[in-house]
Amino acid sequence: MDIRHLQYFLEVARSKSFTKAAQALHITQPTISKMIKSIEAELGVVLFDRSGKQVELTxxxxxxxxxxxxxxxxxxxxxxELGDLMNLKRGHLRIGLPPMVGASFFPRVIGSFHEKYPDVTIQLVEDGAKKVEADVENGTLDLxxxxxxxxxEIFHHFSFVNEKLRLLVHPSHPLAGRSQVALPELSGESFILFREDFALHDRILAECIRAGFGPRVVYESSQWDFISEMVAANLGIALLPETICRELDEARVCTLRLVDPEIPWHLAVIWHKDRYLxxxxxxxxRFTRDLLSRKRGARAKE
Known part of the structure; x- marks a missing residue:
């Protein structure tokens, strides 16, 4: 039995299917079935229960x-590690980005990185921050x-955005003429939130409850532009980061400062402490930290 046998065994165990494992490994199903049987024969045990719709570990x-x-x-x-020594700057990266983060901060970073390192391929996965965190933890994503x-206790990180959420209302809303609004004043409003797999979903709910009310959520979405369009259609209010609010049409949506409390929106790049990078x-x-810090410094001077 060699390392390839173990890799094939693990893939079958994870996918609970010889067919799916074969597809993931780009081999035929008979090949992987034969290899699993050879492991079972060598060890003298049955590794999988094949009686159900899915194969299960014994x-x-x-x-x-x-x-x-x-x-x-x-x-x-x-x-x-050996590949690094032999190939130096060649490689493949799997990076998770929440949808509203990718468009606002990373096109320039990725473009500049690709220009400098054209042999490094980048796979971008768009998901809510909670899913991204889970996938970095389980190794599905590198960063x-x-x-x-x-x-x-699990991740190293560096922070690159330190902003706050702002309130979005329709121009006809009674609060539209205000410069700031306290969170408890929103207790009777209809909220438009990100879906549950987004960190802001839980953050906003928790802050509302701390402010003394449970928000009435009328819509949920994974897209910030759709959320802002629903506010523009006067379907409810929303809380979005300052970066996003700068992109909005002020004639269609009013943005106000949220106070008592302010809700922070701090972004960071994370990677696992105990996995090889x-x-x-x-x-x-290194490249991203440098570029984003220079971008943040330039914005602070504006």
Whole structure:
């Protein structure tokens, strides 16, 4: 049995399907079935219960699964480190970005990085910050952008945005002429929020409850521009970051300062403390930190 056998076994265990595992590994199903049977014959145990619609690990399979994961992980780390030495700045990055973050901050970063390192490919995955954080934790993503605070015991991070949420209302709304609004004043309003897999969803709900009321949520969306359009259609109010509010048409949507309390919107790039970072990932972090800090410095002088 070699490392490839263990890699194939782990893929079947995760996908619970020989067919899906074969597709993920770009091999035929008979090949992967034969390899699993050879492991079972070598060890003298049955690794998978094949009687249901999905294959499930047997008790013996569970033991092998728990032991195989660190072995394969160590081998992949070794291969990655050797690849760095041999290929230097070649590589592949998997980066998670919340939708409203990607368009506002990263096109220039990614474009400049690609210009300098054309042999490094970047896979961008758009998801809410909570999903991005979970995928960096489980290794599906190398790096991700999240809303702070994050799990300091698990992740390293660097912060690059420190803003606050602003209130969006329709120009005909009674609050539209105000310069600022206290959060408790919104207790009777209809809220338009991001979906539950976005960190701002939980943050806004928690702050409203702390302010003494449970918000009446009438719509939820994954797109900030759709949320702003619903406010422009007078379907409710919303809370969005300052960066997003700067992009809005003031004739169609009014933005006001939110106080008592202010709700922070702090963004950071995170990566796992206990996982190997490829040369490409380390260089992307250095490059991005430098570029975003210069951008933030330039904005502060405006």
């Amino acid at each position: 008790d013996a399979g569970q033991v092998i699964f728990s032991q195989a994961q660190p072995i394969v992980s160590a081998f992949e780390h070794l291969s990655a 991700g952008v999240v809303v702070l605070p994050t799990k300091s 490829s040369f490409a990932a380390r260089e992307w972090l």
